[in-house]
Amino acid sequence: MTKTIAITGKGGTGKTAVSALMIRSLSKKGKSILAVDADADTNLPETLGCDTVKTVGDAKEALQAEITKPRPDNPDMNKESILKSKVYEIIEEMPGYDLLVMGRPEGSGCYCYVNNLLRGIIDKLVMNYEVVIIDAEAGLEHFSRKIIRDIDDLIVVTDASRRGFRTAERIHELVDELGSNIGRIHVVANKVTESNREELVKLAGDLKLNLIGMIPLDHKIEEMDIKGVPLFEIPDDAAAAIEVEKIVQKLGF
Numbered sequence: 001m002t003k004t005i006a007i008t009g010k011g012g013t014g015k016t017a018v019s020a021l022m023i024r025s026l027s028k029k030g031k032s033i034l035a036v037d038a039d040a041d042t043n044l045p046e047t048l049g050c051d052t053v054k055t056v057g058d059a060k061e062a063l064q065a066e067i068t069k070p071r072p073d074n075p076d077m078n079k080e081s082i083l084k085s086k087v088y089e090i091i092e093e094m095p096g097y098d099l100l101v102m103g104r105p106e107g108s109g110c111y112c113y114v115n116n117l118l119r120g121i122i123d124k125l126v127m128n129y130e131v132v133i134i135d136a137e138a139g140l141e142h143f144s145r146k147i148i149r150d151i152d153d154l155i156v157v158t159d160a161s162r163r164g165f166r167t168a169e170r171i172h173e174l175v176d177e178l179g180s181n182i183g184r185i186h187v188v189a190n191k192v193t194e195s196n197r198e199e200l201v202k203l204a205g206d207l208k209l210n211l212i213g214m215i216p217l218d219h220k221i222e223e224m225d226i227k228g229v230p231l232f233e234i235p236d237d238a239a240a241a242i243e244v245e246k247i248v249q250k251l252g253f
């Protein structure tokens with residue numbers, strides 16, 4: 001059975017960092033992982049230390065062009081198998097995980113047909129893995145597009161701000177309203193310090209959020225970021241890595 005975990009939250013709260021640290025932790029446990037960068041502003045590959053450029057968005061554009069082009073020479077072109085082979089070509093096989101980058105949003109025109117094909121292809125693809133980790137963009141539009149149908153655990157990352165927590169609360173409400181196929185929703189507070197820790201626990205309690213972890217503001221992350229070292233290489237004893245390990249265990253790994 002595949003477990004699908006999506007990470008969302010307000011912009012800049014640390015969604016990509018949390019995704020990368022979770023992928024790191026799960027890969028150390030020997031899980032077979034599909035990492036999905038579902039943010040149009042692709043950051044996950046760099047954070048993981050992978051300089052891939054191929055995206056599903058590009059594959060979709062290419063297929064869309066094929067579909068709209070008259071093909072008297074090959075009217076029986078099997079569009080699904082073309083898109084499938086394009087998607088499988090894009091998957092980057094890295095040590096410890098595979099990576100799929102969704103990439104740019106679609107251009108104008110109707111992509112319903114291509115998106116339907118893509119949904120079917122991705123549904124089958126995810127079944128090849130034990131865990132799928134999705135670095136989703138801020139906002140909830142991607143849930144209505146539902147390229148990935150079922151999510152077991154939705155992690156809403158918030159920073160140590162009231163606004164971040166409010167966003168988490170809104171996401172809770174929206175998920176309820178949309179009736180999406182989401183199993184459980186958790187909140188992770190990120191960039192926590194000793195001076196705000198207690199307040200944040202109280203705030204989460206007041207808003208009835210299911211706080212699953214509190215990742216400290218970690219100077220190691222800041223240092224790695226500025227030096228351009230992928231976060232995937234963070235040492236085991238870094239405070240943020242230790243807390244993410246606990247979160248991963250709470251999620252059942």
Ligand SMILES: Nc1ncnc2c1ncn2[C@@H]1O[C@H](COP(=O)(O)OP(=O)(O)OP(=O)(O)O)[C@@H](O)[C@H]1O
Nearest residue numbers: 011012013014015016017191216217218221222225
């Ligand atoms: N626990 C932490 N300690 C210190 N710095 C952190 C921590 N978590 C994230 N950061 C830093 O905060 C910045 C934003 O993090 P990140 O890019 O992961 O956020 P994001 O939510 O994915 O942003 P976006 O909305 O742009 O996708 C980065 O510079 C990252 O290195």
Ligand SMILES: [Mg+2]
Nearest residue numbers: 015016039043
């Ligand atoms: Mg990001």
